Amino acid sequence: MKRIFQRYATLSAFALLPFGLIYGQQKPKPHHMSGKPSNAPYLLLGTYTNSGQSKGIYVYHFNTQTGEATPVSEAVTTNPSYLAVSPDHRFVYAVNEDSGPGGVSSFAFDHSTGQLRFINKVPSEGQWPCYVSASSNGKFIAVANYGSGNAVVFPVSKGSIGAPADQVQHTGTGPVADRQEKAHAHAAIFSPDNKYLFVNDLGIDKIMCYNFAASTGKLSPATAPFVQVKPGSGPRHMVFDASGKFAYLMTELSGEVLVYNYADGRFTLLQTISSHPADFKGKIGSADIHLSPDGNFLYASNRGDANSLAIFRRDKASGKLSVAGFQSTLGVMPRNFNFDPGGNFLLAAHQESNDVVIFKVDKQTGSLTDTGKRIKVGSPVCVQWISSR
Template structure:
């Protein structure tokens, strides 16, 4: 595929309260390996357009406004990749931090970090966001961290491989919830959440391609927990540190990605400013450490695989840039190379360009 085969959309933080200097949503043309980046547009006048998600057919882009109480919809120009504002609606809570479209594409699920809930928002046929159809409140005993864990704090939403379930890591409760997705797009709890050690702070998750295992990166203790996944239930099988045993400084884990073949997993460390690599045993699902590599910047809040899965892209929030780390032989990461400068970046998503 050519040098402009994909559009990359980069969300950022924009407010002084966050110590941020982002300009909005930055749009680039890239190749499938994301080696070459060409800036196309910046959509400004947005408050903390931090996390981004496409609608089911990638005709619309949905955006949370971090620290606020709203989410927005944008139509995507199939030729230029440009964004046109559609509408903005209340998200049913405070500080929306993540979002994903339902399997049928008729609902948007939003994690409201400071309101301890997940909102289900209707999506109209024209991509516009509608009313709130359901609010699911997450309950449980908060973790022991006196600052970070005062109550439930859902931090991410991912669909299971078979798209029958919504998986929700919760930083405040040291737990990961699973909800069954009903025919009308509504959510129903499958049972008690899976819990990790006190003070772990579950943050983000990925599913292995065969659907049998889920991996959760913990923000507060910088560990990855492996779970067996069966009929909507998570069963812990292993936890492993994402930091070297010689490191004693301050660090918080953030992002997690898994290669499409399910063999190599990576997690980011903010503070240590690195990516931890792990090999996945295809039978047991257990992880083994496979090196820790500097991320090439400061505070890698988000990581993503390139469209062809040949590299990991780091959104380095405090050094205002994106770096690229090639996935080499046996899943080892090669040294980071800066590929684009973006102020306070926190999320990257890709869309294939129409031909």
Template sequence: MKLLPILIATLALVSCTSPKQETQVTSEPVSPTSYQFLIGTYTDLPIQGINHLYFSPEENILTVETIAGGIANPSFVIASKDGKRVFSLEEQSGTPGGQVLSFSRNPTDNSLTLLDQKESGGDHPCHISLSSNEDFVILSNYTGGSLSVFKVSPEGMLAHAQTIQHSGKSVNADRQTSPHVHSTTFDPEGKRVLVADLGTDKIYVYDFDPNQSEPLKLSSEFPVSPGDGPRHLTFSADGKEVLVVEEMTAILDVFYYENGVLSPKQRLSLLADGFEGKVGAAEIRLSPDGKQVYVSNRGDANTISVFGKRPSGEYVLVQNISSGGIMPRNFNLTADGKYLLAAHQASNDIVIFERDEFTGKLTQTLWKAELNKPVYLFRLND
């Protein structure tokens, strides 16, 4: 694949000033706090693709640059812990179907160099997960209803290891006539993979053994409520709960989790009282301090819901706030938990919120980046 030249767009921001401080004597200057994210997008032009976002609130800087053009619909993008390996996909269908790609990344200038590219094993791959040792990636093929496992060499080359085809359906005649694998998530131990299948209304638990030629083996299937459509999931800070966003019913489902076994705990609605209209719950994130859970909802809602946890262990709604745009397919928080960035597929922007570190509540800021159909945000550590 030929990558197109880097396109850099620096965004004009509303200027801000800070009150004067008393003169202080410091031994050495302190660098301003800054944050970096990779952005997955849906593409309409060849120059579009994977983007990089830089945000420095103290300097009032917010920039976005295209670091890998010529990739069709790289809707999900992740990186290794050191940020030097990047994995993405091309969310397409037909012949030969979707693709999975690996890159090397130069942290100095964020440039990406394509290392390898393989067929994803199904149509419309929409999610990637990386094993704890960073030697395997697993792809979710949404329309294909399958998941594929690839071995990653130290040089970043991809070798197909396994494809598992789901079967079955559920109650929604428009969206659940066949399996639709929407996400694959390693548990905190890295010994199991939980697979959310929107089409079959099930969460599948697979044992993961990297020493086997086919690393995944089905352990159990857990049905959710008919018509829920499980999409993405995350784990509580202690790893004893699985929190699932149910796309079609706009529900936060909470399950107890022990040794790969799920059992129901709590169901909470993302909808305000009296809400009428279409829904499309999308992303779920745990705050870096583990105190709050955040869930986005698309459709006619366009909200982010904030949930806290009482001393009793019960989850409770803290806030329902407008996401600041249209179709918040994805969002993420900065590593220090001070800001939340919401990516809007339909309004073509990323809106930044300040987060109260005690209550978890969000307040929309004036910072906004405009770019074509941002649909995923991955937080970089460098």
């Protein structure tokens, strides 16, 4: 978690900015479409602004044929360390992972210009919010507050965030004293069928499972209220495959991927596999996890001393993984990464080296080749996409 790598500082520069500029949109930049495919998606990058090297959310036009990213616009907001896009791609939600009480901001996205228009901001009801996701019906968002160990569901209407619909507070500790001294909710993920909310808690080594009422946003403990993960492993991010039958959990502290069979709120462990080579002896700090768009490979990012991506071949029938290789991310602290919608490129965001490295993906082998292309931006920590229209 970034708390062990980065100290929070308050920038006096933000205090001097007028309210409308802090949470609004800067003057639009020219958006040149010449030479770009009409169906090219927009790339969104969330950043940490407390380093003084970034301003908030950055929007690019991404050419899925060449891997070229062209700046389009930026929205000034503090520490938007994680972003979620609404199912209809009309709105963007961002946590504001500020020191002390955090916030959640919403923006409307203009597909014709690539501009983000600020809608509103509400308290996250906790400290250091680090994750936000949108329900499949588009009516709610869920936020995980790492610092306070709680998760909150907010209603949204036309992109505007309302008062909390419900929230849950976790308690407990884990064996790693400096990281698991209390609960640390690290992700809040809606189930594929929108019936459950799963909250990965790094501090207590559990996936907490809640029934989710899709009409009201209310939460209640599921029949199986939690999944116990190996003590000291620190569950972080999780993804489901397209069938909804398999889930893949990334553990930050132990650097492992856990493969689960999933059915109606219940997880059955199938496999545990390391995201590091067998002879790795350095510091572990794993982070993000994604399936390739075709579902044939799974990738996991490692920070610590590794600064790498683990590449796994996936058996779609069994859900199990086998190691296909490891790739240096060519930067420092790959906190987040993602594929372009077509799966042709993988973008690795480096919090400490202040860049996004663009790799070409070999869809047959899963291997990655450096394109030589870089996006220079301060402390990039989230990669998301919005489709063109």
